[in-house]
Amino acid sequence: MNDLSEISYGLEVLRRVWNSWDRSTLSDEQSVVGDRVLNSANLDRLIDSLYFFCACADGDALNQWQGYAGDRGFSIEIDTAAHLAPLDTSGQGDAGGLFMHVVPGWYRVIYDPAEQERLVRKVLDFALSGGGYRDGRPLDSGHLETFLGTVIAQFKHPSFNAEREVRFIALRRGPDLPERFRSGRSGVIPYVELVCPPGEGRHLVSYPGQDPPGPLPLKSLTCGPADAAEAALIASAASRLMEAHGYDVRVHRSRVPYRFFRI
Template identity: 30%
Template structure:
């Protein structure tokens, strides 16, 4: 099996250009049906990027990346690299990533009217989640087994998106800098040789494509910076013909949305939330809920009813709070 891309070089920080995983609390905004489904199943659903509310976001990211690639093309020093990596840009990055990517959208706070209006409605719910630890698409195997069964292409890990919780990048300069750093790293002889040693001559292209698609999913127009969004990125690893297929489906209006169930794998050597509060885990996964807020337009008993839902699911350490935002016009 291929080596993790983070370890492909011997230097202390071989890939500083990859988006760093973020930690802290992610607030996921949802309606009443979503709140019940998440708490009762103790899982989130990562929706297919094919049915994002606004797929033009990926087109925006692809544009930023293309502009940086065009700048690199102006340098005669990198002709060999351009010939090697050019096929990545001959592909349509955005349509390709739509086939693979599943996303959970959240926010780093509960005071964003954009999140209440856009995702939960003011009479909805915000669920606080601890982003630390190993979050993954739910499966029945042991840690790592999903990779062994996965319907991946011949380049294995190197073709994988950089999965996990990430901060969305809004500033154009940060977006350009992240893309430029990745492309410049790929021009180094050491980087290409290390990749080729692992998976052969086509490995640099597979790796670059996956990392660019990761960046693409995290770039958003600066006009939306007030949303303070964080995203969980995950691929569908199980092909229909290989391994168990965990894909689920939900609806939004008349649209059918493919989705992957996601939760945090319990680390037996660490203190999980359920162990911490004296509750024995009933499986390999947990939903690390750290708080719940009910929307500013909810009725007077909404927080009490949310507490009953949490208690019935065994998440009894959470005391739901009412949003401090004033009532929002809808």
């Protein structure tokens, strides 16, 4: 899904660090490069082009059942070693080009503000010092935007640290990659469809003209907290559902002793 608030939070951290930078330590050229990147419209475009597939490092966490799954919810374990890619059904091929300002993949979310600022400073210091130069010239601004975009896409407000979130970060491949919408508790939610690209390659985008996508990388399924009388029925139905769709995965019952009260 495309979460505007989280991407905006990362951009705020990035610009706060740059605005507090001691410019006396930089050459005029370095200051210009930094200002150009930090004020780049490309970084602002991340708000419309970046998508998060959010998960939790704990598959049976009380706060996740309470905050997201609700009564009789399910937790699906994902194999993060498997590669995912947005499905492009536009038929446009590579005509739109690839907007590359984040390295797609799985990342652990960073909540600590001090760690967030440290990482931003590390990337900026590398890019604007000798490490960020090639043949005596500074890195292309596109490379710096990609480093910074990948870092800030991992940031989240510290008040959410109990969620222990991990996320797959994906990019919308320009305006030609179809964007979908679904309703949610917060309103209309934009998203892109992720699939497992066929073969061994780590494709950034999967096209219908390729071989059919592989099955989703599911490892197990946990049924949420429920009364003992219902838990067995729920687990049995969930097992049959997985089998009907071709998934040979383990089905567990939640170990959380929590009851949802219906009003």
